Amino acid sequence: MSMPKRLRHGGSSEERKLLSSAFEPSPRLRRALWTRMVATLASAGTVAAATEVAVASTTLAPATATSIATTGLLKVVVASAVIGLGSVSTAWVLEKETARNVIHEEKVTWVEEAPVKVLPAPRKVAAEGAPAAPSAMALPVVSPSVVPPVAVVERMDPKPEAPPSSAMQGSISESPRVERAEPRGEIQRDGVATPGDRASRLREEASLLRGARESLRSGDSQAALERVRAAKARHPDGVLLQETEAITIEALAASGSVREAEDRARQFLRTYPKSPYGQRMQAIVERGN
Amino acid sequence: MTFRAVYEEQFAYVYRALRGLGVPETDVLDAVQEVFLVVHRRLAEFEGRSKITTWLFEIALRVAKHRRTAFAKRREELVSEVELSGEPDRNFELREQSMELDRILAELPLYQREVFVMYELAELEGEEIAELLSIPIGTVRSRLRLARGSFQRALHRRSLRERFELACPEGTCT
Numbered sequence: 109m110s111m112p113k114r115l116r117h118g119g120s121s122e123e124r125k126l127l128s129s130a131f132e133p134s135p136r137l138r139r140a141l142w143t144r145m146v147a148t149l150a151s152a153g154t155v156a157a158a159t160e161v162a163v164a165s166t167t168l169a170p171a172t173a174t175s176i177a178t179t180g181l182l183k184v185v186v187a188s189a190v191i192g193l194g195s196v197s198t199a200w201v202l203e204k205e206t207a208r209n210v211i212h213e214e215k216v217t218w219v220e221e222a223p224v225k226v227l228p229a230p231r232k233v234a235a236e237g238a239p240a241a242p243s244a245m246a247l248p249v250v251s252p253s254v255v256p257p258v259a260v261v262e263r264m265d266p267k268p269e270a271p272p273s274s275a276m277q278g279s280i281s282e283s284p285r286v287e288r289a290e291p292r293g294e295i296q297r298d299g300v301a302t303p304g305d306r307a308s309r310l311r312e313e314a315s316l317l318r319g320a321r322e323s324l325r326s327g328d329s330q331a332a333l334e335r336v337r338a339a340k341a342r343h344p345d346g347v348l349l350q351e352t353e354a355i356t357i358e359a360l361a362a363s364g365s366v367r368e369a370e371d372r373a374r375q376f377l378r379t380y381p382k383s384p385y386g387q388r389m390q391a392i393v394e395r396g397n
Numbered sequence: 398m399t400f401r402a403v404y405e406e407q408f409a410y411v412y413r414a415l416r417g418l419g420v421p422e423t424d425v426l427d428a429v430q431e432v433f434l435v436v437h438r439r440l441a442e443f444e445g446r447s448k449i450t451t452w453l454f455e456i457a458l459r460v461a462k463h464r465r466t467a468f469a470k471r472r473e474e475l476v477s478e479v480e481l482s483g484e485p486d487r488n489f490e491l492r493e494q495s496m497e498l499d500r501i502l503a504e505l506p507l508y509q510r511e512v513f514v515m516y517e518l519a520e521l522e523g524e525e526i527a528e529l530l531s532i533p534i535g536t537v538r539s540r541l542r543l544a545r546g547s548f549q550r551a552l553h554r555r556s557l558r559e560r561f562e563l564a565c566p567e568g569t570c571t
Contacts, residue, residue: 110523111516111522111523111537111538111541112541114516114517114520115517115545115548116517116518122552122556123549123552125494126494126497126498126501126552127498127517127518129490129491129494130416130491130494130495130497130498130499131412131413131416131417131495131498131518132413132491132495133408133409133412133413137408137412137426138404138405138408138409140426141408141426141429141430142404144426144430145404145430145433145434148430148434149434149437382493382496
């Protein structure tokens with residue numbers, strides 16, 4: 109007796125639809141997790157992994173001035189991994205570096221293939237694998253011990269297309285690096301938002317909201333309100349408007365503006381009937397009654 | 398096959414498998430990473446002894462099992478931590494469907510859910526499922542039959558509920 113035909117091919121239209129499209133991750137997640145995983149491999153006691161990249165880049169890449177600079181950068185990467193800054197930015201740097209060096213040698217275990225195609229920033233890599241000269245190459249080769257790693261991280265921030273989701277940040281980036289690595293006045297160029305710009309904006313928006321959430325948690329609802337207002341003013345058409353409103357309502361409730369919180373919670377429930385914050389909003393409505 | 402290639406090709410597969418096995422969206426990236434860290438460690442030993450998807454699913458099963466236990470303990474805590482998680486710009490309909498499938502699968506007993514997800518979502522063959530779960534193929538079939546029954550009943554309940562909600566918006570009938 110053979111197995112039946114699978115529902116996603118032979119089931120009802122509802123079954124097919126549900127089983128075919130649910131749980132489908134976006135390519136953005138795939139890219140973001142890759143960068144994070146590289147960072148994990150490099151920082152979770154496996155400095156060897158990062159060293160491996162360094163070795164690869166020095167032995168396999170053309171012996172040019174750029175490869176020396178690359179090695180310098182990698183030293184900083186290793187250092188930042190060791191001192192606990194081995195977070196997303198480290199991954200970006202690693203990925204950037206591995207891409208730049210176009211390592212195809214099979215000996216290298218987890219960076220065999222240059223992830224050029226998944227990297228958002230425009231990058232020119234010479235056909236022979238000779239590294240292009242990115243701006244970060246201007247960094248002098250310095251010992252990590254004399255360079256404040258934060259500054260290094262900022263300067264090397266490669267502005268990837270996909271910002272890590274906060275779920276990821278929550279688990280791997282406890283340092284306040286995200287705030288420090290906020291966009292530096294290049295939100296838009298020529299009036300056109302590039303993917304990098306969008307990522308920067310989203311990072312900033314998320315960062316502002318995290319700040320608001322933290323204020324709320326620490327009991328400072330006024331500060332939370334100020335922060336969400338700032339977030340809304342800065343990102344009036346932000347991606348996280350639903351979150352902004354949810355935090356605002358909670359902050360209002362916490363600050364004693366019960367009536368306003370309740371009204372807005374009702375409105376919230378109408379606007380976002382299936383929101384994950386629905387229960388909390390409902391609780392605020394009920395509390396006001 | 399290189400680690401990077403496995404990752405690129407199988408990321409979505411592993412993601413779907415884990416979601417299907419009950420790892421919540423807030424937790425799934427960690428779980429996917431866990432699976433691929435195992436892959437990274439053991440890729441050299443794998444040597445194509447089975448289909449790569451079977452191997453990946455085997456790892457995913459273990460990771461999901463471990464996480465189910467761990468997650469149950471900190472679900473409450475997570476719920477308040479995840480306000481900003483997930484993918485804010487993700488296609489709304491897809492998200493809705495994922496939530497729906499999550500709810501429906503959650504109604505299935507685990508032994509049915511596993512077989513259902515392995516067959517219907519991960520598209521493993523009956524024999525592979527039997528091997529992974531160490532059960533006879535006949536049991537795979539009977540579990541699948543039961544799981545499909547539960548799944549279809551849950552879908553039916555959902556459509557009844559939707560009709561009720563359309564007829565009684567915002568609890569006007571209560």
